[in-house]
Amino acid sequence: MMSDNVVLIGSVSLIIIFSPFFAKILKLPTTPIEIVLGSIFTYFGFLHDEHLFEIVAELGFLYLMFIAGTEINLKTFLKISLSTAKRIGGYLLILYGLSLLFAFYFHLSNIFIVLLPLISVGLIATLSKEYGTPKWLDISMKAGAIGEVVSIVILTLTSSALEEGFGVKFIETVGYLTLFLLFMFVLFRAVEILFWWYPKVATTLMPHDDKLEQDVRLSMGIFFLLVGVMLYLHLELAFGAFLAGIFLPTFFEHKHELHKKLASFGFGFLIPIFFIHIGSSFYLEALVMDGLILKAFLIALMMVVMRLIASSVFIDKLGLKDAMLVGLSHSMPLTLLIAMATLAFQAKSIDLLHYYAFILAALFQVISVMIVIKLLNRES
Numbered sequence: 001m002m003s004d005n006v007v008l009i010g011s012v013s014l015i016i017i018f019s020p021f022f023a024k025i026l027k028l029p030t031t032p033i034e035i036v037l038g039s040i041f042t043y044f045g046f047l048h049d050e051h052l053f054e055i056v057a058e059l060g061f062l063y064l065m066f067i068a069g070t071e072i073n074l075k076t077f078l079k080i081s082l083s084t085a086k087r088i089g090g091y092l093l094i095l096y097g098l099s100l101l102f103a104f105y106f107h108l109s110n111i112f113i114v115l116l117p118l119i120s121v122g123l124i125a126t127l128s129k130e131y132g133t134p135k136w137l138d139i140s141m142k143a144g145a146i147g148e149v150v151s152i153v154i155l156t157l158t159s160s161a162l163e164e165g166f167g168v169k170f171i172e173t174v175g176y177l178t179l180f181l182l183f184m185f186v187l188f189r190a191v192e193i194l195f196w197w198y199p200k201v202a203t204t205l206m207p208h209d210d211k212l213e214q215d216v217r218l219s220m221g222i223f224f225l226l227v228g229v230m231l232y233l234h235l236e237l238a239f240g241a242f243l244a245g246i247f248l249p250t251f252f253e254h255k256h257e258l259h260k261k262l263a264s265f266g267f268g269f270l271i272p273i274f275f276i277h278i279g280s281s282f283y284l285e286a287l288v289m290d291g292l293i294l295k296a297f298l299i300a301l302m303m304v305v306m307r308l309i310a311s312s313v314f315i316d317k318l319g320l321k322d323a324m325l326v327g328l329s330h331s332m333p334l335t336l337l338i339a340m341a342t343l344a345f346q347a348k349s350i351d352l353l354h355y356y357a358f359i360l361a362a363l364f365q366v367i368s369v370m371i372v373i374k375l376l377n378r379e380s
Contacts, residue, residue, distance in 0.1 A: 004048060011046040012053075016272045029374070031126055032367040034272050038279020039363075047280045053273075060274030061122075061335055062241040063266045066223050068125040069245020070259045072145050074188065080142060087313045088143045092150065094310040095119075102302055111349040114158050115340050115358065116303055118333040119147030121242075123366065127329055129267065131377055136322035139314065140329040151336055152239045153177065158340065159236070162347035176233045184243060191251055206252050215258050222247055238335070278338065282363065286356045295353065296360035303365065304331045325376055331369045337362045 015037045022037070023030040041047045080088075099116040102108070121144040128137055160173035195202050206215040223244045230240035248258060286292060304327075311327030318326065341358035344350045350358075 005050060007046055008048060008050055008053060011041050012273060012276055015041065015276050016269070019272065027374075028367075029126065029130065029370045030272075031123065031275055032363075032370055034275040035279040035363055035366065038276035039282050039284055040279075041276075042280040042282075043284040047276070053277060053280075056270070057274045057277030060266075060270040060272070060277075062227060062237055063223075063270045064122045064125065064274060064335070065238045065241040066245040067259075067263050067266050067271075068121040068148075069242040070248050070262060071121070071125055071128060071141050072246050072249065073253070074246055074250040077142060077145070084139065084142070084317070087317065088139075088146055090313045091143055091310045092117075092147055094313065095147075095306060098306045098309060102306070109349060111158075111340075111344045114154055115337065115344070116306060118151045118155075118336045118340060119144055119330050120151065120333040120336045121145055121148045122335050123332045124329050125263075126267070127373065129263065134322075136314075136318050136325045137329065139318065140326045143326065144330055147330065148242065149239075151333070152236050152242070155336060155340055156236045156239070159343050162343055162349060173234070177235055180229070180233060180235060188247075188250070191247075195251055202252055203254065206255050206258070208254065215252070215255050216261065219248055219258065219262060278334065279363075281338070282356070282359045286360075289353060289356065292353060292356055292360065295357040296364060299357055299361040300364040300368070303333075303361070304328070304369065307331050321376060325373060328369050328373050328376075332362075332366050334362045334366050 015034060019030050019033045019037060022028075023033045026033070038047065047053075095117045096113075099113050102116060103110070103112045121141060124137070124141055124144050128141070131137060156173065156177055157170070160170045205218055223241060226240035226244040227237050228240075230237045248255075252258065307327035307330050308324060309327075311323045311330075314323040314326050317323075338359055341350065341355055341362075345352070345355040
C-alpha cells in the first residue's frame with residue numbers, strides 16, 4: 001500500500017512537471033494535457049483511488065472556483081450597461097429554452113434539461129491567464145458568472161431532490177440557500193459601508209507594504225471560512241469558494257498583485273491535481289462500450305451548438321467571431337457537468353453508459369473547444 005502511494009505521488013508530480021512541456025510541443029493548453037495524462041497513467045496503473053488524492057483534487061476544484069471569483073469585481077460587475085445585461089439574460093433564456101427543446105425532441109431523461117445548459121467559469125479563468133482580458137472574454141466572464149450562480153443553485157437543488165426527493169429535506173435546502181444568499185447580500189453591503197466610512201480598514205487588513213503575507217493569509221481565511229459555512233449548511237461548496245473569490249477584488253482593489261499571487265500558487269500546484277484526478281476518473285477500458293463514443297460526441301456537439309446559437313445575441317456588440325468565442329468559452333462546464341453526472345448516476349437517473357458518455361463528452365469539449373479558441377485567437 002505504501003509503495004502504491006509512493007507511485008501515485010511520483011506520477012502526479014511527473015504530470016505536473018512535464019505537462020507544460022507537452023503543451024508547448026503539441027501547441028495545446030495545459031489543462032487537456034493534464035486530463036489526458038491522468039487517464040493514461042491510470043490505465044497503466046500509476047494512479048489509483050486514494051482518499052488523500054481525492055481530497056486534494058477537491059481542494060483544487062474549490063480553489064479553481066475561488067480564482068474564478070477573483071476575476072470579478074462586484075462593484076464593476078453591477079455597473080454593466082443595461083444593454084449588456086439584457087443580452088446576458090437573453091443568452092441564458094435561449095440556452096435553457098434550447099435545453100428543454102432538445103430534451104423533449106430527442107426523448108431524453110428530464111435530468112438532461114439540467115445537465116445540458118450548465119455553465120462553469122472555472123476554465124474561463126484558465127483562458128484569461130492565457131489570452132488576457134479581451135472584450136469577448138470580459139463579457140464571457142460576466143455572463144459566465146451569472147450562469148455559474150444559476151447552475152450552482154440548480155445543482156444544489158437537484159442534488160437535494162435526487163438524494164432526498166421533494167420532501168422536507170428539499171424544502172430545508174431551499175430555505176438554507178435563500179437565507180445564505182440574503183446573508184451574503186447583507187454582508188457585502190455592510191462591508192461596503194464599513195470600508196466607505198473607514199477606508200483605512202482595508203489597508204490595515206491588507207497593507208501595501210506587506211512583509212507578513214497578510215493578503216494571502218486573509219484570502220485563505222475568507223476562502224476556508226465560506227467553504228466551511230457551505231459545508232455546515234449542506235450546500236454546494238463551490239458556491240462558497242466562488243463568492244469568497246469575488247469578495248477580494250471587490251473590497252481590496254488596492255491589492256492589484258493579489259490575483260496574480262493567488263493564481264500562480266493555484267495553477268502551479270492545486271489546480272493541476274484536480275485536472276489529473278478528473279482524467280483518472282475516466283477508465284480507458286470504457287471506450288469499448290457499445291455506442292459510448294457516439295453518445296459522448298453527440299452530447300458534446302449538442303452542448304456546443306446550444307451555446308453557439310445562444311451567443312448570437314452578442315453578434316451586434318462583438319461581431320460574429322467574438323460572439324462565437326463567448327459561446328465556445330462556456331462550452332466547457334467540465335467540473336459541474338461531471339459533478340451533476342455523478343449525482344444523477346448515483347440516484348439512478350442515468351445508466352452507466354450515459355454516465356461515462358457525459359465524462360467523455362466533458363473531455364471532448366475541453367480539448368476540442370480549447371483548440372478551436374486557440375485557432376480563432378490566432379487569426380486575430
